[in-house]
Amino acid sequence: MATYGSDQxxxxxxxxxxxxxxxxxxGPRAVGELAADLPISRPAVSQxxxxxxxxxxxxxxxxxxxxxxxxEPDGIAAVRAYLDRMWSDALKSxxxxxESTESPELPELPELPEEEQS
Amino acid sequence: xTLEPIRKTITVACSREHAFKTYTEAFDSxxxxxxxxxxxxxxxxxxxxxxxxxxxxKTVDGAECQWGEVLVWEPPARxxxxxxxxxxxxxxxxxxxxxxxxxxxxxxxxxxxxxxxEHRDFERHGETAQKVRDGxxxxxxxxxxxxxxxxxxxx
Numbered sequence: 001m002a003t004y005g006s007d008q009x010x011x012x013x014x015x016x017x018x019x020x021x022x023x024x025x026x027g028p029r030a031v032g033e034l035a036a037d038l039p040i041s042r043p044a045v046s047q048x049x050x051x052x053x054x055x056x057x058x059x060x061x062x063x064x065x066x067x068x069x070x071x072e073p074d075g076i077a078a079v080r081a082y083l084d085r086m087w088s089d090a091l092k093s094x095x096x097x098x099e100s101t102e103s104p105e106l107p108e109l110p111e112l113p114e115e116e117q118s
Numbered sequence: 119x120t121l122e123p124i125r126k127t128i129t130v131a132c133s134r135e136h137a138f139k140t141y142t143e144a145f146d147s148x149x150x151x152x153x154x155x156x157x158x159x160x161x162x163x164x165x166x167x168x169x170x171x172x173x174x175x176k177t178v179d180g181a182e183c184q185w186g187e188v189l190v191w192e193p194p195a196r197x198x199x200x201x202x203x204x205x206x207x208x209x210x211x212x213x214x215x216x217x218x219x220x221x222x223x224x225x226x227x228x229x230x231x232x233x234x235x236e237h238r239d240f241e242r243h244g245e246t247a248q249k250v251r252d253g254x255x256x257x258x259x260x261x262x263x264x265x266x267x268x269x270x271x272x273x
Contacts, residue, residue, distance in 0.1 A: 015157055080124065080240065087126045087235055089150045095130045095233075097148040098140040102132040102229075 011055035016040050017048045021057060021071065028070040123238035130231045134223045137231040138194035141221060142167050155183050155203065165199075167191070173199050183209060186216055196222050204243050215242050 011017055019038055023029060031049065035042035049069055052058040060069045130137050140148070145165040154160040156177035165173050171188040190198035200216040202209050210216070217239045224232040 083237055084124050086150070086153050087124060087237060090148070090153070091126050091128045091233065091235060093148040093150055094141055095128050097144060098130045098132045098137050098231075101140065101144070102136045 011051050011057055014048070014051075016044070017052055020045065020048055020052065024058060024069060024071045028068040030066045030068055034069070123236050123240070125237075126235040128233050129226065130233060131229055132231060133229060134225045134231045135194045137233060138197075138223050141223075141233070142193070142197060155185075155209075156181050167193075185209075186219075189218065190220075194223055196220065201237065210243070217242055 016038070020034060023034055023037060031042060031045055034049075035045045038045065040048075049058060049060070053060060053069075057072055058069050059072050060067050062068075132140075142165050146163045149160075149163040151160050154163070154175045154177065156175060156179070158177035158179035158181065160175055161178045162176045163174075164176065165171065166188065169188055169191040171191070172184050173186050173188060174182055174184040176182050184202070186200035186202045188197065189200055190196060198221075199219045200213065201219055202211060202213075202216045204210040204215065217237060219235065219237045222234045224234070226232050
């Protein structure tokens with residue numbers, strides 16, 4: 001069983017793989033049927049399905065002479081994993097920029113009145 | 119049913135005002151370039167700095183895609199954004215189906231700001247979850263996928 005995290009992130013970052021996931025929403029499909037509906041070759045669809053399967057986003061089973069692929073019903077879980085990673089990346093990137101762009105010449109404001117120190 | 123929110127905290131070595139301005143006005147400068155929806159590369163990510171402002175991407179082919187809007191605008195303490203991107207990576211314009219992202223800025227000391235992010239209310243995307251489930255299962259009970267998700271999230 002795949003763990004949710006980097007596998008899904010990488011798998012779903014590709015537009016062709018998102019298109020395959022989208023196509024599988026309608027129900028299980030064979031590789032040939034998917035390739036017929038998408039602007040990519042059958043070997044490319046097979047490669048993408050392999051990545052999606054390794055990421056735990058699709059599963060396959062043999063039906064007669066065909067191998068049918070279907071979505072694993074964890075789509076939202078994958079989205080959550082993706083968002084979790086995304087916010088980590090985004091906040092890190094934000095922190096790096098904020099720390100590198102704050103004006104260094106701002107003086108410390110001496111607001112504490114000296115006379116109160118006795 | 120409430121689905122566990124995503125929570126992130128980071129401490130930044132700068133003032134609260136600067137942290138807030140960087141998060142909002144300089145949004146495009148730090149947003150990870152690969153995180154966007156359009157087919158073409160990301161040209162600019164924009165967060166309009168006002169209540170009701172849009173939060174959107176522009177891709178190099180000129181397309182715009184609105185991720186959501188600014189629900190709360192309280193500089194330099196807090197900003198709340200809606201997230202209209204559903205479980206199919208599509209825009210769902212119904213505000214009732216959007217999750218929320220709240221970002222809070224706390225001064226921890228001179229030149230130190232704690233930033234807390236919470237992405238919550240995922241259950242509002244529930245219709246997508248149901249559509250996905252309908253697509254993959256003929257026996258799907260209502261909310262079954264969300265339950266699955268909740269179990270995963272709680273694990």
